[in-house]
Amino acid sequence: MSGVTVGLVVTMPVGPMSLLCIQRALVFGALAGFTTGLGAATVLAIYTACAVLGLGPAIISALVYSKAIVPAVSACLLLWFSARILGRTVSLAGPTADGHSAISSYCSAVACALFNPLTPVLLAAVLPTVALPEPRAASTMVAAVFAASVTWWLVVSGSVAALRSSLSVTVLNLINKASGLVLGALGILMAAECF
Known part of the structure; x- marks a missing residue:
């Protein structure tokens, strides 16, 4: 399985990051949606690098050890x-009518993705099918996973932002x-998982 396939398999399922990317692209425009996806792609690249460097079991055991903490933070x-x-009203005055910045979108997405238990679980399921014979193959894998994820978020945020202009404020x-x-x-x- 290639890095591109791994990146798409882990990125494409609809979950909290997808909802956040779509919501921000609809409310603030393509840049806010894309930087949200970029934050998720960054975390996926970090998790992938840890996994291909052999740190996967340590990450999984740390997640199991902190079983109540990760869901609580998430x-x-x-x-x-x-x-x-829920406290925000959408305005079509401009894509950043709320002063929502790309940096804010990126940083909050990184925080959300880091504590999304679904990402390491999906990676743990997919990565064993990948053979990494040498260090250069590992770096190629991480780059391919990141590139596939970024491409997906670019398509999603761009498509949603294009749809935005055809929808009413209501x-x-x-x-x-x-x-x-x-x-x-x-x-x-x-x-509920914390209890």
Whole structure:
């Protein structure tokens, strides 16, 4: 299995990062959506590098050891995103009408992706099918995973932002509220895992 395939298999499933990318592309425009995806791709590249360098078992055991901490942090982040989204009204005045910056999108996406338990689990399932005979192959794998993930987020954010201009403010607000509710529900499910 190639690095591109690994990157797409881990990136494409709809989860918290997909919802966040889509919501930000709809509300703030393509740049905010893409930098959100770029944050997720960065974390995926970090996890992939750790896995191909043989640190995968250590990461998995650390996640198992901190079984209550990771879902708790993930739940807090998802609930925080949900509250912010639900408290916001969409305006078509401009893609950054809220002063939402690309750096803010990137950094918050990195935090969310780091504590998304789905990413290391998907990687743990996919990476054993990949043979890495030499260090150069490992770096090629990480670069391919990152490139595939970035390409996917570029397509998603660009497509959603293009759709944005054809939707009314009312529809955008409904989609925004729905994504906030779904992220909140995911946060509650994560919180339930802590008990």
